[in-house]
Amino acid sequence: MSDGRTIIGIDIGGTKIATGVVCGTRVLERVLLPTPADRPKEEVLHQVFASVDLILERTGHHIEEIDGIGVVAPGPLDPRTGKVLYSPNIPALRDIPLARLMRERYGRPVLVENDANAAGLAEALFGAGAGYAHVFYVTVSTGIGTGVILGGKIYGGRTGMAVEAGHVTIDYEGPLCNCGHRGCIEAFASGTAITRRTKEKLRQARAPSHLLDLVAGDLEAITPIVVGEAAQGGDPLALEIVEETARFLSIWLGGMINIFDPDIIILGGGVSQWGDLLFPRLRQLTPTYSILPRAAEVAIVPARLEADVGILGAAALFATP
């Protein structure tokens, strides 16, 4: 994808900065550093610099051997100026002109992109979406990130910030979302929302739940992964949460098919690890929420590049489709 070039891919997440040297579609070496998310801007920036310096040291590459540096981060950002405009989970990232500062320091080409768009690009070019012209990518983890890749290119719209489809409401009077609006699909079906809904159900439950045993009675230890385990074991409450989540996602994905009529929907992120608990149900329900006569033909598949998708996405920004 990067045509044999050597690219540094940097994935700035809410808790860690993952950095890798990528050659073709292979990650040669990885470095993980914590994200000083709540610290002043300078510290986040210095941690990004530190991760580049460290990976160069580890791989023995000289900066002149690097053909480009790709950076991805959550939230709407302006890929044209490389500036993160709004980042609810990493406030310190806001308004940092990342691309310029990195270009100044390293003297190499730098591209910056929203993490979900870049992950979608990597999946579309050499993951689950390879060979498809219209790819809808969604990652369901802490939040819900989305990207649309048309003919091997990220659809960016007017400002390069398009396809924040996790913030489309399915109930305008629904639960409050992190973004400040009501009923976004993120407020129903993100990892955070799944955890919240599970805790609510557990508090109201009359019968004992296997789910509580799994976390030794500690509600704060509930995660979507634990819910998945309990559902796998046949726990009724966990199965109910999975079924509701599948329904919320299908209502929303049905609308996304009406809008984008994609060839394929690729679902990644932690919640996609529900695997066979989730995907068959999504495939069954989603077409029933679409009005397109051939909606049932749209493939709904798990992402393929999971572990390295951030790094590979950042490197894919240098791909020429």
Add this chain to the structure above:
Amino acid sequence: MSDGRTIIGIDIGGTKIATGVVCGTRVLERVLLPTPADRPKEEVLHQVFASVDLILERTGHHIEEIDGIGVVAPGPLDPRTGKVLYSPNIPALRDIPLARLMRERYGRPVLVENDANAAGLAEALFGAGAGYAHVFYVTVSTGIGTGVILGGKIYGGRTGMAVEAGHVTIDYEGPLCNCGHRGCIEAFASGTAITRRTKEKLRQARAPSHLLDLVAGDLEAITPIVVGEAAQGGDPLALEIVEETARFLSIWLGGMINIFDPDIIILGGGVSQWGDLLFPRLRQLTPTYSILPRAAEVAIVPARLEADVGILGAAALFATP
């Protein structure tokens, strides 16, 4: 737009078939025939043929002088085969291979497209959207039709049937839509929905409404146009309907900005005639329902080609952007 070529544009609507001869962006002559919507397929088809024969007769054109025939119709249709796949308002249109049958009869190139997509194309090429790269078009009349025009081309997705954004839910437990799903924006803010909501409010109203005077007490005479008139006159109930409609549309348009990040939103159809009652409020509210930092920059404007948009849209299918 049609580069000086002479095109016949045919707009098959729920009640009438509007046909015109278009040269450049000018409609030279128009013919209106009723749509035999509930009659057998053959009669609809014969009425379309009759309208072409009639307009040729009226303008004195010989069929060989016509460079192409464009046909638009509501509902998802397959522009590649020219077949209407689903048409709730004109059941007789369903599964007619329009393009093939017209090609056989007239021996001219025939292009078929969803009416809202074609109208959006005409607006994008030489209407309110001229010069913009990312155009979101919406027509609010009986139903809500939408089209997205990117770089002068209709975005069609996998099957050419994309952007049925009128059928995106804003309340998955909301009112039942014509399409069979719940809470589509069409079920809240289409002309039909506005009329329904107004009647409901009038039935529950305690105070006498100026609106009822306008229709001489006949609830069945309520239309969005009447509601607009009453609102213009300061009628509180009508103003409430307009405000609610603006809010529903803004919630939905905020989501559409999050998805498409367009340069411009063009709103046409009967309800757009509410004009200054509606547009300033849409411009005010819509950005508050988007998470994109620059959502307030997206222009929200009335359509320009109103009367002839169907015919011009059909002819625009032959335009080369």
